[in-house]
Amino acid sequence: MRNTLFFSLILLIICLASCTEDSSYDPDFNTGNSFANSQIRVIQIDTLTIETSTFKFDSLVTSNANRILVGQYKDPEFGSVKTASFFEILPNSYSIDSEATYDSIAMYLHYDNYYYNDTIQYNEIHIKRVLEKLKPEDESFYNTSKIDFDTEDLGVLSYRPRPMEADTLEIKINDTLGEEFFDKLQTKNITNSDEFRDYFKGITLQPGSNDNGAVIGFSTETTSCYFRLYYSVKEDTYTTQSYIDIPINKITDYNSFFNQISAENPNEYIQGLGTQKEGLNSTTTNNQTYIQSGIGIASTFNFPSIKTLFDIEGTGTILDATLKINPVIQSYNDQLKLRDTLNIFQIDKNNKITQQLTYSDGSAVVATLNKTDQEFNNIYYTLPFSTFAEALLNSQTDEATTFALLPNDFQSSVDRMMLYGTTNDSYTIELNLIYTVYDED
């Protein structure tokens, strides 16, 4: 009897003890501040040294672009910007009814919605015949490549660009050329692409020499950029109209397409840019850095003293790092626009791109333009840089890693901008770091 009582009491208490639960402490009870001290220090640092420079690519590959760039304008800082496009055209078909007669020929171009600078002005497009085979010596053509072409126009158009509309430009082509095409096809003088290419090496689209408007982008789709050769076939009692399209050729085993992009007489600082590996520190370029896509001018930054974070006593880690980049006031306007985003590339000591910065999910790291305060000239790019700042901090090498800022399609656009470097008083480039020390030892 007593044993049973003992036993059950013990069991009861074990159960009580093991089955109980604390009511969870309601965390609304605020003990108030200074009852305890945080064990953690959080430090905001915006004084880390940043070196900023500008360099210019020796050349940019422009063959891979899916955009024809044509136009010219005078930029107060970057000089006279001129783009021209070179490409082959090949007929879709090599047979024309022997009874047919030639009517006319024209070129058609679709906008691809890219433009830069002033589209109110009239632009000219001059179509000229290329005199050299459009085959690069190595794999590609560059923005700096030179190709001979006939100075005589095959066709010319003066137009006011409406690049955001689904318009097609029609440019009348010299009938002499049209009839020549017609005859060679009708008489089977030319029956395949090689023969056509030997006879007609390609065309170039050139801006008017006095143009000062915009650079316009056109699509390189074969259905968006083509010559159309019209002819008529007489039947017994009526005439049928027909045509052959001679579109841009982009499917060859070599790159025949490219955009030639140049900027002449820019300001003295840009003119001072030498070879690619010789960047100019912003201290020698009016405390500014420059970006010009198409030409290949890039702004760079690095953090030579980021490891001084280790001088902060204790064990810590970076919680946030944001780079704030200010465009030079009045260097941009509604025509000479700022890009909404800029991509970031890691470059080596010869200023060659080694990789584009991406997040772990593969999406590009971008600096985003913040325009909310535009009316007060407080317009700036912010670049979330935490992951990379941490990588720099923990890297084994003491050599500073340098990063370049460029628009995403810098090989097929002409956007440009000027940024403040490190030493400008009010609008300096700035890395805002939040660093936390969680162990004081």
Next chain:
Amino acid sequence: MMKINIAILLAFCSFFSYAQSESLTSSPYSLYGLGVINQSSIGKVNGMGYTGIAMKPNGYINNLNPASYALIPQNNFLFDIGGKAEINNYANKNNSENNSSFNFSNIALAFPINQKMGMGFTLIPYSQVGYSIIGLETNIEGSTEVFESNILGSGGLNEFTGNFGFSVSPRISVGFNASVLFGNIQEEENFTISSAAFGLEEETSYRGVQVGFGTQIDVLKNVTLGATVKLPTTLKGSLERSTYKTLDYNSTTVESDVEDDAADFDLPLQFGLGISSRLFNEQLLINADYRKSFWDATNQTDHIGTYTDQNSYGIGFEYQNNNRNNSYLKRIAYRTGINYDDGYLQINDDKISGYSFTGGLGLPISNRNNSTLNISYSYGTKGFVKNILVKENYHLITINVNLQDFWFVKHFVN
């Protein structure tokens, strides 16, 4: 009989594992040091203002003085197990809140070695940690802004003690005890700043041994004096830390279970003096105790708190008509007491003192021995509402069973 022994062993084992459980208290003051140091003890002292340094055990386990183990009657086996329920109210200038918890409070056994010697083992929570501080504002250095962090703490230490008592003479007994203190305290702090989040988790383990001595002397027929001393000791701390953060919206582990040094914690020299008397036909028992802990000498601070010398005073009464009376009501023991503690923690210039009123019943569960169900109730208060301080009122109910059994003689009886 074997059955009981096995059951007791099992109970001990299960309590060892359970003793390490989480968040035993919710006092904001448990932020400091090892947490809130446990006041309650074993058996009837909980109803008697936590007094009993000079109290003769008389069939109970008295853990306040190891000398009392000398007086366990021959062939007795004493076992005591208990739990406690606590309802707390916290208040500061701005708000107040209730909280409750239920936990194990002790497990103890004691037995005689021979006519002059006895020994026993106890496992009691030593300290309890359970707090959450929400929205602690700290300046972001290099800016005028602040970050708000939340700090959560849990865990606690347990004390496993071996006691040995020896009767030097019929009037004088002395005792010795050695305690192993062990346990883990977890602290977590986390915050977010704009898009960045950071979390720190630290688990600090403490280990240490403390020894103590005690004596009980019958100065008069009905008056006993008691004295105890606990020697200062150092609990070795070791720490494991994990840190997490989000960087560009990705969660990453900064450190995982990194071992680091933790500051050791010093326990002070402690002494206690007590007087105990049985009056009116031994029907009334009076205990008065004084205890002092020399925290000043440990020179310890934590956060904004400083450890300072602690004095505690208690007086307790027990009335029992007759423990062998046929009337159950007359065998019930009635207890009451008061305890005042001027506090071991000083925050700014205020010592966090506390007092408690206790009452209790000893309900016999056998008419052949002293096996008793002890229920005690204690109402106490700690701290006060002033500036940043928090006042804590609590209702504490402890229930424990004191089991007395006779060993070795049973075979003859049966």
